[in-house]
Amino acid sequence: MLRFHSETMEQKEYNGNHSSRNPAEEEGDHTLSPPSFSSLPKVKAFPMPSFAAAAAFPAKNTAANNRVPTFSMPPFQLIRESPELDEKAYLLRVPHQIRQVNESAYEPQLISIGPYHLCAKPHLIEMEVYKKRCLQRILERKGQQSKERCLNAMNLERARKWYSPSLSKILENPIAYKEFEEMMLHDGCFIVELLSGKVPGDDPIFKLKWVVNALFHDFLLLENQLPFFVLVGLYQVIKDPSDEKDFACQAFSVLSNFFPGPKKWNKNPPTIKDTDNIKHLLSLLHDNWSPSLQGIRRHQEYYRTKTEPAKAGEEAREEGGLAKWKFTLCAIEKPEEKKFQGDEERGVTKGANHNSFKWKFICCAREKKNVGKGLVEWQSLRCATELEEAGIQFMNTEESDVKSLFDISFTDATMKIPTLVVDDYTERLFRNLIAYELYEEGSTYVIDYVTLMDNLIDTANDVQVLRFSGIIENMLGDDEAVAQMLNRLRDHVTLCGDTFYYEEIFVDVKKHCARRWNTWKAKLRHDYFNSPWALVSFIAALLVILLTMGQFITAIIPLVK
Known part of the structure; x- marks a missing residue:
């Protein structure tokens, strides 16, 4: 457990507040009016929750309570700052x-x-009012007894183990556990109601479109999650009889509207039947916002023909030293995974994340001479401006052919990339998906996609090339801002392994650039045939040369005779 020995200002404020005030006094006439809601009616400020001050207010001085850990800092801050990891913790x-x-x-x-962000900032306290109102509406609709049913459906004993170990220790105190219970109930009901489309029309805040959009984007932050089984349990209790969709399909159909990629395929979201491996809402989005089956088959076939899979767990020793361990991405088939409806006739086997194979982080021992051998072919690529000078044409994928944002192809010196919409929320979504992939033993196609775009884009000129090709829709207005954003997404994110989703494209592009004739041909076309008038001038000059040669030949023939 992380230990704190010095008493900080926040600690003094915490101890002072809880030693001289009671909860009723803290809910006084104070009002809160954050700038973001300045136009809305003021509401009462909520006291900062601390999971009941587990150490400050023990129920009884019993042996059981003596085993509960005490903390020199408020419990909610310990939860936010503790760096501990646990193999059972998913959030x-x-x-x-x-x-x-x-x-x-x-x-x-x-x-x-x-x-993790419970009342961490003053502006977050405002929404606690609407969470309480949401629960009240549910109880009015379903009856007061439904609260107990909701608490039972959430399976909180299992849920508390999904967070950091410091939280689990704090929740050994019954008062802290009660506050945790209330927090999960209010947060879960609010999420389920909003994703189910039951937005109250009488609340002015929900009439503001930007507020609703910001709420949905907050639902997709890695540190802003509830266990998915908690949401599913609540949905089963509070849904209306007319709601035919299960929660996974309902949530994905709503959240898919905020993808920064093609919108057409979102009209027919996938049927999600296996929800056992979905950890939270960000996991739901990641596992179903994946490359198409055709793209995965092509990638799988490329590696199957290229090399044999590396043997995991094989020990190798360097000369005169110990074995060097590396995390390696290995593509492995999962033939034992169950098939989904309609897949058997297509011969496709899907895993829990609806891919025909899974990526796994495998701790492999490799000889030093073999480490990174597979990385050389795709570790770098020329930027879009240089590739265009080498004769490569960029095109956006036709809307009718779009299956996924991650389906990128390169054939006949043409790279086809689906349109990427870059707005104020694009960086937030990509960053949280990347952070999720760093922890998760699963697909890393988001990191691979960002790696490809990072290679293609170095400056604003590269963004301009892709924007003119219809590949990037710049809603930020500044090409330099887009370039900097994409270049920084991979800061401190290092690719390590022998596989990469776009390796085939990298290799083919490098082969194209290695042929000098392709560069000369592109330069000729760029310098001398860059407009219709240049082509007309060339044809006219060619005709003049041909006519001159013909006239010369016809004039010299009689002299020869």
């Missing part, structure tokens, strides 16, 4: 090195979900 914090690149990308704008 973890973003690594510090990645967070420091753009900390605001991982923090909620309007609403805190779960314990």
Whole structure:
């Protein structure tokens, strides 16, 4: 457990507040009016929850309570700052090195979900009012007895183990557990109601479209999650009889509207039948916002013909030293995975994330001479401007052919890439998906996609090339801002392994650029045939040369005779 020995200002304020005030006094006439809601009616400020001050207010001085850990800092701050990891914890914090690149990308704008950002900022307290109203509406609709049913359906004993170990220790105190219970109930009901489309029309805040959009984006932050089984359990209790969709399909159909890629395929979202491996809402989005089956088959076939899979767990020793361990991405088939409806006749086997194979982080021992051998072919690529000078044409994928944002192809010197819409929320979504992939033993296609785009884009000129080709829709207005954003997404994110989803494209592009004739041909076309008038001038000059040669030949023939 992380130990804190010095008493900070926040600690003094915490101890002072809880020693001289009671909860009723804290709910006085104070009002809160954040700038973001300045036009709305003021509401009462909520006291900062601390999971009941587990150490400050023990129920009884019993032997059982004596085993409960005490803390020299408020419990909610311990939860936010503890760096501990646990193999059973699925809801973890973003690594510090990645967070420091753009900390605001991982923090909620309007609403805190779960314990990590619980009242961490004053502007997040405002939404606690609407969470309570949401629960009240549910109880009015379903009856007061439904609260107990909701608590039972959430399976909180299992849920508390999904967070950091420091939280589990704090929740050994019954008072702290009660506050955790209330937090999960309010947060879960609010999420389920909003994703089910039951937005109250009488609340002025929900009439503001930007507020609703910001709330949905806050639902997709890695540190702003509830266990998915908690949401499913609540949905089963509070849904209306007319709701035919299960929660996974309902949530995905709503959240898919906020993808930064093609919108056409979102009209027919996939049927999600296997929800056992979905950890939270960000996991739901990641596992179903994946490359198409055709793209995965092509990638799988490429590696099957290229090399044999590396043997995991094989020990190798360097000369005169110990074995060097590396994390390696290995493509492995999962033939034992169950097939989904309609897949058997197509011969496709899907895993839990609806891919025909899974990526696994495998700790492999490799000889030093073999480490990174597979990385050489795709570790770098020329930027879009240089590739265009080498004769490569960029095109956006036709809307009718779009299956996924990640389906990129390169044939006949033409690279086809689906349109990427870059707006104020694009960086937040990509950063949280990347952070999720760093923890998850699954697909890394988001990191691979960002790696490809990072290679293609170095400057604003590269963004301009892709924008003119219809590949990037720049809603930020500044090409330089787009370039900087994409270049920074991979800061402190290192690719390590022998496989890469776009390796075939990297290899083919490098082969094209290695042929000098392709570069000469592109330069000729760029310098002398860059407009219709240049082509007309060339044809006219060619005709003049041919006519001159013909006239010369006809004039010299009689002399020869």
